[in-house]
Every structure is written in structure tokens, then in C-alpha cells.
Amino acid sequence: MHALVDAMSERITLLANMGYPLAKHLAVYRQMLEVSLVNGQASGLSDTATYKEFEMKKRLLNQLTVQESSEKKAIVLAANYGYVDQVMTTIKSICYHNRSLRFYLIHSDFPNEWIKQLNKRLEKFDSEMINCRVTSEQISRYKTDISYTVFLRYFIADFVQEDKALYLDCDLLVTKNLDDLFATDLQDYPLAAVRDFGGRAYFGQEIFNAGVLLVNNAFWKKENMTQKLIDLTNEWHDKVDQADQSILNMLFEHKWLELDFDYNHIVIHKQFADYQLPGGQDYPAIIHYLSHRKPWKDLAAQTYREVWWYYHGLEWTELGQNHHLHPLQRSHIYPIKEPFTCLIYTASDHIEQIETLVQSLPDIQFKIAARVIVSDRLAQMTIYPNVTIFNGIHYLVDVDNELVETSQVLLDINHGEKTEEILDQFANLGKPILSFENTKTYEVGQEAYAVDQVQAMIEKLREISK
Known part of the structure; x- marks a missing residue:
């Protein structure tokens, strides 16, 4: 029994160091001590060093239990x-x-x-x-x-x-x-x-x-x-x-x-x-x-x-x-690696070739951000697991900063009004900006493709994301 008590004591120490809850193990440990003390007393061993050691361990365990319940x-x-x-x-x-x-x-x-x-x-x-x-x-x-x-x-x-x-x-x-x-x-x-x-x-x-x-x-x-x-x-x-x-x-x-x-x-x-x-x-x-x-x-x-x-x-x-x-840690949320991300910052739901890009690149995350409330047509894009919509984010500076920080590429492929400060931020950071010739209206050094060259843009994104 002495060996079993010592083994349980070592196990409890190990579990405590690893942060496991100990209530059940301590209850078993207490029972082992109590059985050992009863058997020791019946055998006339109450004056031995082992018996006194077990008595001390039980007293300490009782004190620990009271302390834990109050702490x-x-x-x-x-x-x-x-x-x-x-x-x-x-x-x-x-x-x-x-x-x-x-x-x-x-x-x-x-x-x-x-x-x-x-x-x-x-x-x-x-x-x-x-x-x-x-x-x-x-x-x-x-x-x-x-x-x-x-x-x-x-x-x-x-x-x-x-x-x-x-x-x-x-x-x-x-x-x-x-x-x-x-x-x-x-x-x-x-x-x-x-x-x-x-x-x-x-x-x-x-x-x-x-x-x-x-x-x-x-x-x-x-x-x-x-x-x-x-x-x-x-x-x-x-x-x-x-x-x-x-x-x-x-x-x-x-x-x-x-x-x-x-x-x-x-x-x-x-x-x-x-x-x-x-x-x-x-x-x-x-x-x-x-x-x-x-x-x-x-x-x-x-x-x-x-x-x-x-x-x-x-x-x-x-x-x-x-x-x-x-x-x-970020590695808890992204245990393999953080997704390669393309940002589209738009004020319109007319986004050139968006479904072709999303369907062709399922391993790339597309974040579509708008400072206005998005239309049902754009919200429908969330049926694709690699699309996230950032809806009505006007004045949300921290959201803008997070989008720029966590996106590797800016896709300047929306028609209509441009958010020039976002384009400027990507250009200043040296991050790639890809565009179509019919959507580029504000020059920041975009790499522009003809609208019928969507496959070339897809291959470029595959290359960058490797």
C-alpha cells in the first residue's frame, strides 16, 4: 500500500503541474490514506514512521481541501x-x-x-x-x-x-x-x-x-x-x-x-x-x-x-x-497557417469577375469591405466559405487597419467610387494591387489585366499565394 500511496502522490503532483483539476484524484488519495491508517492501526503499526507519515499526509490533505474550497x-x-x-x-x-x-x-x-x-x-x-x-x-x-x-x-x-x-x-x-x-x-x-x-x-x-x-x-x-x-x-x-x-x-x-x-x-x-x-x-x-x-x-x-x-x-x-x-494565440485560431487573403474595398455591388475568382481560388480568402450597407446581391456571396463581408464599416478605423494588416493583396476590381486611402495604404506598404483595365480609375501602380484575362489574374494570385 505504501508504494501505491507514493505512486498516487507522484501522479497528483504531475497533474497539478499540468493544470488538471484534482478533486477526484485527491478523493481517491484520501481513501487510500484512510484505508492504510485503519489497516496499520489494526496491525499494531501506529507507532511506525510510515504510519505517522500517512497521518501527516492526511492532515495536510484536509487542510488543502478546506483551503481550495475557499480559494x-x-x-x-x-x-x-x-x-x-x-x-x-x-x-x-x-x-x-x-x-x-x-x-x-x-x-x-x-x-x-x-x-x-x-x-x-x-x-x-x-x-x-x-x-x-x-x-x-x-x-x-x-x-x-x-x-x-x-x-x-x-x-x-x-x-x-x-x-x-x-x-x-x-x-x-x-x-x-x-x-x-x-x-x-x-x-x-x-x-x-x-x-x-x-x-x-x-x-x-x-x-x-x-x-x-x-x-x-x-x-x-x-x-x-x-x-x-x-x-x-x-x-x-x-x-x-x-x-x-x-x-x-x-x-x-x-x-x-x-x-x-x-x-x-x-x-x-x-x-x-x-x-x-x-x-x-x-x-x-x-x-x-x-x-x-x-x-x-x-x-x-x-x-x-x-x-x-x-x-x-x-x-x-x-x-x-x-x-x-x-x-x-493566433496559432490556436489558425493551427495550420493564416489564410492568404485578398481585400476588395467597394462602394458598389458591381465587382468585376468576382464569382469567377472566388470559385476558382477556394483556398484564398476574399474579404469584401464596404462603408455602406451592402446589397442583397453582395451579401449572397457569403454562400461561398472563402468570402467574408465587412458591412457598413464607415468610421471603424480599427476595422480598416485590421483589413489592411491581414490582407496580402488588394483587388481593385470594383466599379464606381474608389476608397483612395485604402489604395494608398497598400501602395505605401508595397503590397500587390491587381486590377482590371475597366475598373482602374485611380492610379497607384496597379497591375492591370484586360477583363477577358481573368485567368491570368487567377494564375497570378496562385503564384503570389504559394
Whole structure:
């Protein structure tokens, strides 16, 4: 038995180093120790060194179990069942990079069966979901005629037991381990958050964004913050611009600790923030899709859209394969290689030879971008798996920059108005620009083909893409 106990001890150490959940292995290990102690005592071996060693290991294991149960990181989500797909995608992204989590889902209509099934999956990550269904008594404290579901995060202190909790909106993703964020010293601040650079740019307000909140829950409980937030909402709900975010900023004005933009990278605010990706990261730590251009909506162009779909498509078995809890890398999304990409930037749905090019070059990705709303004729091109439409991207500077950066060739093959700054950017970068003679109206050194030489353009693209 001594050899078996030692072998299990080594196995647990190995699994811990690889980031695997240990609950089941520790339970077996405890049973082995208990059986060994009972047998040792029955055999009169209670004074031996081995018996005393096993006693010590059991004491340490009991202490570890108590410590682990209290050290799960508390993460709060608030949504109703209509948002189930987004909730699950957010949870998947968190579990891919983190272990030992206690999720609190504040809601009013998630089926209990859904939460039970999720808990079976979370168990493998040493994690769990707490069902926080709001009651009629809690809702009765809320006197406005606006749906209380908008303000579910107010109830954090009613449900969460831990002294510190991370609230996350469900239109965001986590792309790395959150231990450093949880280690933030909140001091005496009620919460920590990221500055809302849109509030500064558009309204001249120095406020925080409420989509990511590291909450000092001990303070919230002591000061009865839930009731204070509800009272403020009852008084001010019809006088503020941004619902619960405005109320939270009223209550905690000048009383919040600022976090780095990396922890709430609002995709439409990057242009206002002095932000560079930290070393070792291919993506921001938390990507927040704060706009009407949600990545799960058809033709809704936005930066990092492909990241949301990556996490959405992950199977639960794949989540557990990130043993060392590495941050998300581009090689995860593109495991073989990033696709060779041609950009077409247009204001018209009249694009010369587009279907011939797309059908002839299935291994090349075609990105068709427009600052206007695209027609049904152009949207129909998405039936081809190698076509992506970027629809109505006027003023989305970061989307433009991403398109230029990730495209290897510009196809100047649209009729009508040209987007000259995009043509100039490709020319300045020395990237190839291919055109047809009947579509070239702005000279930047394009390689032009007669319209009946589409096969020659196809062969050129094959050559460049090798």
C-alpha cells in the first residue's frame, strides 16, 4: 500500500503541474490514506514512521481541501435565458485559461436543468456554477418601470460569498489567465474598473465602463450597496443616459480604482486609448464587443469577430487541452497557417469577375469591405466559405487597419467610387494591387489585366499565394 500511496502522490503532483483539476484524484488519495491508517492501526503499526507519515499526509490533505474550497475565484455573470449562447461562449473562454472558479449566474429564467448539465462539465475544471435566481422579494425593492433585468448586477452582494468577485458582461471574452487581475489590491475602493474612453471622447465624462468590475464584495455587503444602487435607480432612472452604468458611476464617483485597458478592451474605444498589446499576448486579455455590431450577428463587421467564433465553436473536451493555461494565440485560431487573403474595398455591388475568382481560388480568402450597407446581391456571396463581408464599416478605423494588416493583396476590381486611402495604404506598404483595365480609375501602380484575362489574374494570385 505504501508504494501505491507514493505512486498516487507522484501522479497528483504531475497533474497539478499540468493544470488538471484534482478533486477526484485527491478523493481517491484520501481513501487510500484512510484505508492504510485503519489497516496499520489494526496491525499494531501506529507507532511506525510510515504510519505517522500517512497521518501527516492526511492532515495536510484536509487542510488543502478546506483551503481550495475557499480559494475558488468568484466570477459573476448576469443575463436571462435569451442570451444563453453568449453566456456559454463567455464561460468557455474563461475556462480555457482558468481553473478553480465559482461562477455566480444572476438571472430570472435559466432552467435548473441547464445549470445542472453545465456543472457536470465545470467539475472537470475544478469549478462550479451557483444558481442565483432573483426572487420576487428582491425585485419588489425596484420601483421603476424599466425591466429589472438591466440591473441584475446590483444583486452581487446578495448572492456572492467571497470578499472579492469579478463581474463580467456576457458580450465579452477572456483570452488569458485571470490570476493577476484577481491579485489586484482593491485597498478601500468599492471596485476596480477600466476607464470608459468613449465617455471621455463623446461626452467629456471621466467614468468607468461597467462591463468588467472587480468588486470589493466585503465592502458592498458592509455598506449595503445593493439597496443604495436600487434607491438611486428609483430616483434617477429616467434622468440618466446609460442606465445602470450611469447609476454605478454616480454612486462610486471618484471612488474606483483604475484598471488597464487590457482588462476591458472595448473594440470601439481602442482608437481613443493609448494601448499596445502587452508582451506575450496576441490578443487583449478581455475583449468587449460593446456596440450593436455583435460578432454573432450576420454581417456585423467588428475587430476580433473571429475570436468570438473560435471560442463559440470549442468543444468542452478541447477546453481541457490547454493544460498550461496559455493565453490565446493566433496559432490556436489558425493551427495550420493564416489564410492568404485578398481585400476588395467597394462602394458598389458591381465587382468585376468576382464569382469567377472566388470559385476558382477556394483556398484564398476574399474579404469584401464596404462603408455602406451592402446589397442583397453582395451579401449572397457569403454562400461561398472563402468570402467574408465587412458591412457598413464607415468610421471603424480599427476595422480598416485590421483589413489592411491581414490582407496580402488588394483587388481593385470594383466599379464606381474608389476608397483612395485604402489604395494608398497598400501602395505605401508595397503590397500587390491587381486590377482590371475597366475598373482602374485611380492610379497607384496597379497591375492591370484586360477583363477577358481573368485567368491570368487567377494564375497570378496562385503564384503570389504559394
